[in-house]
Amino acid sequence: MKFYVVTGSTLGTSEAAGETLVEELSQPATLLHSPNLGQIADATHLVFICSTHGAGEFPDTFLPLAQEIASSENPFPSLSKLLLIGIGSSDYDTYNGAIKELAKILASKGLEPVVEPILIDVTESFEPDLTAASLFKAHEDEFFA
Numbered sequence: 001m002k003f004y005v006v007t008g009s010t011l012g013t014s015e016a017a018g019e020t021l022v023e024e025l026s027q028p029a030t031l032l033h034s035p036n037l038g039q040i041a042d043a044t045h046l047v048f049i050c051s052t053h054g055a056g057e058f059p060d061t062f063l064p065l066a067q068e069i070a071s072s073e074n075p076f077p078s079l080s081k082l083l084l085i086g087i088g089s090s091d092y093d094t095y096n097g098a099i100k101e102l103a104k105i106l107a108s109k110g111l112e113p114v115v116e117p118i119l120i121d122v123t124e125s126f127e128p129d130l131t132a133a134s135l136f137k138a139h140e141d142e143f144f145a
């Protein structure tokens with residue numbers, strides 16, 4: 001199993017969520033903040049945790065990865081399980097726009113997550129890292145099945 005937890009973050013919230021998630025996982029995962037595609041292309045299990053900035057945009061550091069995935073014909077040839085977690089604020093019209101865009105890009109490559117993208121609203125969740133970990137755990141059996 002090649003299991004990566006990949007974060008895209010501007011201010012650190014998604015990074016912290018990745019760190020908390022990896023600590024609580026039942027299986028060992030490699031945590032990477034805004035890697036390039038080459039670092040994760042062999043993934044069999046992949047969790048993306050990505051927040052939204054600008055007006056519904058990817059964090060600046062994550063954008064190159066999103067573009068690499070978009071321009072690759074078959075970005076994750078060995079992928080068996082995918083899960084997407086977005087962290088955003090419902091104060092914005094473009095609520096969680098980044099993870100929704102990533103879901104579209106991945107779907108265009110035939111890659112569907114085990115469940116609909118999990119959206120965390122920082123206006124409701126005051127500890128988004130713990131929320132991300134507990135929501136992942138709710139789908140853990142399916143993810144590792």
Ligand SMILES: Cc1cc2nc3c(=O)[nH]c(=O)nc-3n(C[C@H](O)[C@H](O)[C@H](O)COP(=O)(O)O)c2cc1C
Pocket residue numbers: 008009010011012013014015051052053054055056057059087088089090092094095096097122
């Ligand atoms: C300048 C700015 C723009 C933002 N734009 C959006 C947005 O378009 N959609 C959204 O859901 N959240 C938006 N947010 C909220 C962030 O996604 C939220 O604060 C998140 O916790 C930041 O995660 P990070 O610390 O990993 O960067 C914005 C926040 C800032 C500061």
